Amino acid sequence: MNALLDRFADLLPMFAWPWWLLAVPAPWLVRWLLPPARDVAPALRAPWGRRLEAVAGGAPLPGVRRMPWLAWLAWTLLCVAAARPQTPGEAVQPPVSGRDLMLAVDLSGSMGEEDMRLGGRAVDRLTAAKAVLSDFLDRREGDRVGLIVFGQRAYVLSPLTLDRESVRSQLLDSVVGLAGRETAIGDAIGLAVKRLREQRSGQRVVVLLTDGVNTAGQLDPEKAAELAQAHGVRIHAVAFGGDLPGLFGMRMPGTMAEIDEEALQRIAAATSGRAFRARDARELAGIYAEIDRLEPVERPGQLLRPPVERYPWPLGAALALGLFATWRPRRRSRVAADPSEAGA
CATH class of the missing domain: 3.40.50.410 (von Willebrand factor, type A domain)
Structure with a gap:
C-alpha cells in the first residue's frame, strides 16, 4: 500500500492541477450515497397498479443502477485532462532581460x-x-x-x-x-x-x-x-x-x-x-x-525545460469514449426493435 502511495506521489508533479484527480470517484460516491430516483407519477394508470407495486416490493429493475464501463472510463480520462498532465519539454536557455x-x-x-x-x-x-x-x-x-x-x-x-x-x-x-x-x-x-x-x-x-x-x-x-x-x-x-x-x-x-x-x-x-x-x-x-x-542586451540565462501540455490526449479520448458510450445503447435498442438490422 505504501509503495502504491509513493508511486502516486511521484506522479503528482506531472500535473499542473492535481487536485482535479480527487473528482475521479465522485460518480461512485454519488451513486452510493443517494438513493435511486423514482418517478412518483405513474406512467400508466391502471386499476391494478397498486398490486404491481406490491409484487415488485419497490425494488428497482435490474440494471437501473448499473452504469456502462465506457462512461466510467470517459469520466476518469476527463478528470485526468482537467488535471493538465505535463511532460518536460526541450531544454532552452532564454536570455536574461536587458539593462x-x-x-x-x-x-x-x-x-x-x-x-x-x-x-x-x-x-x-x-x-x-x-x-x-x-x-x-x-x-x-x-x-x-x-x-x-x-x-x-x-x-x-x-x-x-x-x-x-x-x-x-x-x-x-x-x-x-x-x-x-x-x-x-x-x-x-x-x-x-x-x-x-x-x-x-x-x-x-x-x-x-x-x-x-x-x-x-x-x-x-x-x-x-x-x-x-x-x-x-x-x-x-x-x-x-x-x-x-x-x-x-x-x-x-x-x-x-x-x-x-x-x-x-x-x-x-x-x-x-x-x-x-x-x-x-x-x-x-x-x-x-x-x-x-x-552594454549587451542579452546574455544566456538559466537552463530551463518548459512543460509541454498533454491534456489534449486524455480529453480527446474522453470525448470519443463518451460518444461511443452514448451511441452503443441506442444501437442496441434499434437492433432489439428491428431484428433484421442485426443480420445486416
Whole structure:
C-alpha cells in the first residue's frame, strides 16, 4: 500500500492541477450515497397498479443502477485532462532581460550649431544626435529605456519603459532650448540616478550626451558622479561637437569646441564607465555601436525545460469514449426493435 502511495506521489508533479484527480470517484460516491430516483407519477394508470407495486416490493429493475464501463472510463480520462498532465519539454536557455538605460541628452543652445553633416547636408548637432540615437534605440530590444533632457534644468521626458517607440517620439519632438540655453550636467546625472537607484543592481546605465561645459544647476557633476557610483550606476559620457572653423580652414588656437572632456572622463572613470569624443555624426554612430558592445542586451540565462501540455490526449479520448458510450445503447435498442438490422 505504501509503495502504491509513493508511486502516486511521484506522479503528482506531472500535473499542473492535481487536485482535479480527487473528482475521479465522485460518480461512485454519488451513486452510493443517494438513493435511486423514482418517478412518483405513474406512467400508466391502471386499476391494478397498486398490486404491481406490491409484487415488485419497490425494488428497482435490474440494471437501473448499473452504469456502462465506457462512461466510467470517459469520466476518469476527463478528470485526468482537467488535471493538465505535463511532460518536460526541450531544454532552452532564454536570455536574461536587458539593462535599465537612461539617455541624458543636452538641449542647450550650443546644440543648435550647424557643424554636422548628415546625408550630404549640413545639420545642427541635435539633429545628428537624434538620427544616431534613433538607430541606437532600434538595437536595444529587451532594455527598459528612459529619456532625460537638460539645459538650464534637467527634465524627465520619458520614464523607464519597454516602449522604445514612445521614447523615440519624445526624442524626435525635443528642440534646442526646450530645457533652457545653459548646461546643467550635474543635475542631469543626479536626476538619472534618482530614477535608476530603485532598479536592479548591476543593470543601471546612463548614456550622457553633451557638447559643452557645466554652466548651470545646483549639483556639481563630479559630486553627481560620486552619487552614481554609490548607487551602482554606470555612466558612459559622450562629448559631441565639431571643431570651429579657423582661418583659411586651418585650426587656430581658441577655435576648438568648448567641451570639458577631462571632466567627462573623470565622471565616467568614477562610475566604471567610458568617455568618448565624437566630432561628427559618423564618429557618434561608432561610439553608440561601441556602447552596444559594452552594454549587451542579452546574455544566456538559466537552463530551463518548459512543460509541454498533454491534456489534449486524455480529453480527446474522453470525448470519443463518451460518444461511443452514448451511441452503443441506442444501437442496441434499434437492433432489439428491428431484428433484421442485426443480420445486416
